[in-house]
Amino acid sequence: MNDALVYWVVTSEEEIHYIDAIISAYDGLASVRRDFRLKDGEAQYKIYVSPGMEDEFLEVMERLKKTANIERLIRGEPDDVVER
Amino acid sequence: MTWLSADWTASSAVDIDYLALRERGVRALLFDLDRTLGPRRARHLPERAQHLLASLASEGFRIGILSNRRRPKNDPVIEQLAERHALLHTAGKPRRRGYLALLERLDATASEAAMIGDKWITDILGAKRLGMFAIRVRRPIRD
Numbered sequence: 001m002n003d004a005l006v007y008w009v010v011t012s013e014e015e016i017h018y019i020d021a022i023i024s025a026y027d028g029l030a031s032v033r034r035d036f037r038l039k040d041g042e043a044q045y046k047i048y049v050s051p052g053m054e055d056e057f058l059e060v061m062e063r064l065k066k067t068a069n070i071e072r073l074i075r076g077e078p079d080d081v082v083e084r
Numbered sequence: 085m086t087w088l089s090a091d092w093t094a095s096s097a098v099d100i101d102y103l104a105l106r107e108r109g110v111r112a113l114l115f116d117l118d119r120t121l122g123p124r125r126a127r128h129l130p131e132r133a134q135h136l137l138a139s140l141a142s143e144g145f146r147i148g149i150l151s152n153r154r155r156p157k158n159d160p161v162i163e164q165l166a167e168r169h170a171l172l173h174t175a176g177k178p179r180r181r182g183y184l185a186l187l188e189r190l191d192a193t194a195s196e197a198a199m200i201g202d203k204w205i206t207d208i209l210g211a212k213r214l215g216m217f218a219i220r221v222r223r224p225i226r227d
Contacts, residue, residue: 014135014138014139014142015139015142015143016139017098017132017135017136017138017139018102018136018139018140018142018143020098021097021098021099021100021101021102021136021139022100022101022102022103022104024095024098024099025094025099025100025101025104026101060103063103063107064103067103067106067143067144068103068143
């Protein structure tokens with residue numbers, strides 16, 4: 001069984017709730033964590049992407065970038081740890 | 085009957101593709117209160133609902149709350165929401181008057197707005213009569 005992929009999104013606390021609502025609208029696409037890690041002065045929120053859903057996830061994020069303040073999207077590793 | 089058909093159905097108000105709404109030209113979001121933004125007659129608004137509304141407002145959506153809840157004295161939820169958003173209680177849904185009054189406050193037309201609520205006979209029917217986009221939610225936001 002494949003593991004979920006991990007992505008980190010660099011955005012603000014306000015934006016993450018908007019992003020979460022949109023991602024949640026797509027059943028089984030991905031799961032947004034509300035806690036974050038601080039790296040290089042940036043808040044990075046963890047998103048677990050369901051196996052086989054990466055292309056669809058990236059497509060939604062591209063659409064989101066047109067309106068939401070998403071600075072960067074970083075592909076992570078499954079064992080990346082959320083630090084608080 | 086199409087007036088009782090929601091355009092979309094979502095698990096809750098935190099499971100809606102607001103981006104797709106924006107792409108359809110929706111600029112104003114009208115939320116029902118009880119059983120949509122929180123449990124019925126809740127005395128506080130769930131934190132997730134507060135965050136969602138703030139987040140949507142920061143994205144440029146005009147936010148309105150349209151509730152049939154009568155305003156008892158010292159209703160903390162009504163007071164809290166009214167501080168930040170356009171709010172109309174005792175709205176008389178599904179009558180048109182409340183929708184139109186709130187749309188006017190939001191400076192939006194019915195075709196630029198979406199109604200989000202749990203009840204067919206009030207939220208959805210009232211919205212569809214005005215030609216608004218209507219989204220029915222199955223459960224309230226909870227903490």
